[in-house]
Amino acid sequence: MDHSSLAGRIFRGIALAMVLVFFMFPIVWILLMSFQTNEQILRIPPRILFEPTLANYEALISGQLRTAAGNLQISFMRNLMNSFLLSSASVILALLLGVPAAYAFARFKFRLGETIAFTLLSFRFAPPLLVLLPLSLYYQQLGLNDTYFGIVWVYQLIALPLILWIVRGYFEDISPDIEHAYRLAGHSWREAFTRIAVPLAGPGIAAAGLLSFIFCWNNFVFALILASADKQPVTVGALAFVTASGIQYGQIAAAIVLSVTPTLLLALYAQRYLVEGLSLGAVKG
Amino acid sequence: MARLELKAVDKCFGAVSCAKGVSLTVEPGEIVAVFGPSGSGKTVLLRMIAGMFEPDDGDILVGGRSIVDAPPEQRGIGMAFQNFALFPHMSARDNIASGLRATGASDIAAKVTAMSRLLKIEHVLGHRPRELSNGQKQRTALARALIGNPEVLLLDDPLRNVDAKLRYEMRLELPSLLRRSSAAALYVTQDYREAMAIADRIAVLINGRLVQVARPEEIYARPASVAVARLFGDPSINLSEVSPVADQGRLTAAIAGTEIMLDRNERETSTRQRCWLGVRPDDVVVTRQNSGGAIPARVVAITPMHERAVLLLRFADGSEWLAAMAPEALEAGADEEVFVQFAPEAALLFDHASGERIGLPPRRQAA
């Protein structure tokens, strides 16, 4: 259908622009801030034109934070590394556990199957603060406090349900007959899973992995309570910029830019891959 | 080569019974069509043989050996699916070769080439399924099912999703193709013409029960019940409720108030209370003049079909019959008053309560 009257097109353009401004403005503003000194940022009225400085980035990368109250050591790059380690490890573990589980939920009807699947999803409903106190007590008892393994484990609460539910949907979209055909051709169910189901659900698995990576990356509270300084991810590490002598807006902005960039690049790269290749050879319906 | 035997197979899904005591033998090299209305359990039956469902009771044997406990990959079965079920991420060549690879066969490339030549898909072997037309997909799926020389071939309505012209072509090609492999072949279809064209024998499945297993012409001429008679024939058989009366050695019945002579059946000594009388539209003769004993009717509409003229006739009591004839033989036009007759031996009688056919009137044999 073509609703292409001139007024309609103009209205649509304006509406799109408004939405774009609403969502993009904070990001652009942060980017601009990251190239300004604290004084420039706090100027009233703010100016669009300024002399850019790389001081904020230098400070982050070198780990030397100069404030009015004196020099401060920060470990931002280490935090970034931690974020990366924790998120990747969590996603890999969640994929190893979640993809076979998703397959089982998609293909087999077993007693309590729906209940178990829903229980796993319901972990996402509970506010993390609710479980934090008991969790940290358990972790102290178990000696998991302040270990990478402990954090990766608790991140499964975030990643596993997501992967399970997204990938399950993709498995359900694959006609079981395709796997049946492969088995009748003389292959075991294990081969049917690895050679047929997993490759065909590939885009879905990638999407679920990417999403859970981003969610893990953005997590704050679990790491805040369960990790000490040297295991902290960037989200917690950013607190270091709230210093005794004030808040270092410039560095915060630069830190945000640095921590957003990897996930953004990942998403942009994967987007192309996600869109491609969902069309199956089978006739639908 | 091995024969396929089903022995009293039962299968329920919850309260729904899909197979009730199904027993059937398919000889090697034989094609048996499993035919029935949708939801009659045809596909479930095939899937039990393929190993996707387990029968609740009964046994399935290939070459005298029970396969019920074997996983699908060890049953020696080739199967073609209604939705083709090709592997979307593999080329047509790899799709066809997938079965040979698993068994470590030699000469895979030569075998794939030979099979694809037989099915006329050599030129698309390098294509992925989504680049194939429906006809090519279906041929690829058939090649994949046939290539391993399976002992049992299962074909689950393989022509359902291809267009009419291709379906017709395949209908001519399939029997010889299947016979080459000398497998015991079960062919599921919802189209009675396809079943008659392709199969050596037809197994009619209604509500999970095999109602009749016989050669196509036998089923068409002597259906076991009203339900079977209604399934075979397009347009389908005319049915009227009658109470035949035996009088002075003659059997007569009233249709829409007109006394009609029926074939006297020796095996039928007493007259039944109520029966269904069935006459195939091809056996109905429509004339403009009443030559005696004909039923008056009005032509409601003429609907040409399969190179024949099909007349919808309405009797005085409001009941309707169809008549089919060559367009040249058509005498009457729409909305005309006509007279309807049929040869006594063309009428089939069915018990009203059970639906089973009464006696065996010798049906006129076509030349």
Place this chain on the structure above:
Amino acid sequence: MGMLEIRNVDKVYHTRGKPPVHAVRALDMDIRSGEIVALLGSSGCGKTSTLRMIAGFESVSSGSIALAQRPIHELPPAKRRVAMAFEGYSLYPPLTVRENIAFALKAQQLSRSEIAQRVDNIARLVEIEDILDSHPRALSGGQQQRVSLARALVRDADLYLLDEPMGQLEPQLRAVLRGRIKGLLAERGMTAIFVTHDQTEASALADRIAVMEDGVLQQFANERELKNRPANLFVASFIGEPPMNLLETTVRRAEAGFRLTAGSGMAFDIPSQTLAPAAQQALAQADRIKVGIRPQRIAIGSGEARLRVVSNQWLGDQSHVAGECAGHLLVAVTSSRVAARPGDVVPCALDAKNLHLFGTDGLCIRHAEAR
């Protein structure tokens, strides 16, 4: 005077980033009052776009449509006085079958008894009396389709549009319902257009059939005309079950006409007097032309040609015999039973007067003699 006049209608779909799709090209059709017309073609041929343009769900890109002398192509669907049955049934789920059918009648301000009467009549016609109080979701596909048909046919409209009206119907009911609907339309003098991809349905219901392909109307004629006098190769091979046998032949001049050779031992002599002057000219210029013969026109059991049987299938009312003849696969259909088995050689008659000749441009240059 035509009831529906379609004048030079085009439909072009524009999708951003893709080349425009020309779904219907320069369509010209005149439909008479009381006529039943089928739009027949394979998927993507433009038949559904045409129906939707008449109904008003699609705009025309250019051209005009007039119904009962009223230009309607710029009116909203509700003002066109057309009734439509949709392929996807589109029944209102919260209403019962009875309410669904009566829905449009209520808008017509008919009395309650009149509505009840009409609903009962149409329900009897399509055999849904016993499900009138059910809700659509409780019905099978075939029942839903019958309700959808009833809802369209019960209304008063200038034109009835039916999209694949019988595709889902139970096979045993199809033949009878076709007859009844055709009878109803004729009795009330209703004008109807229906879309179908099934030529059996088209020939059964329609007075005239519009064969479409690639957005172009190929031929618009009654069923016999389409079978006996196909306009071109497409119509010839598309219409008819089983499809027409087509043979490639080489053309040679012979005394008093032309000789068409289709292979060793298969040649046809076409006398010049059976050809129109234009056809003679076309044949004189061509090296190779296609000839077609309907399976029903090949006689089995007598004749000069020899057919090596590949398959012989008896369908209860007709035999389909496929076999090789001079290197061609031919299909013959007879209403009597043929005793041949695969591998047998049977005589068959391929009579030159039963041949359709197609020029190199695909247009038919001579039709088979009508029977």
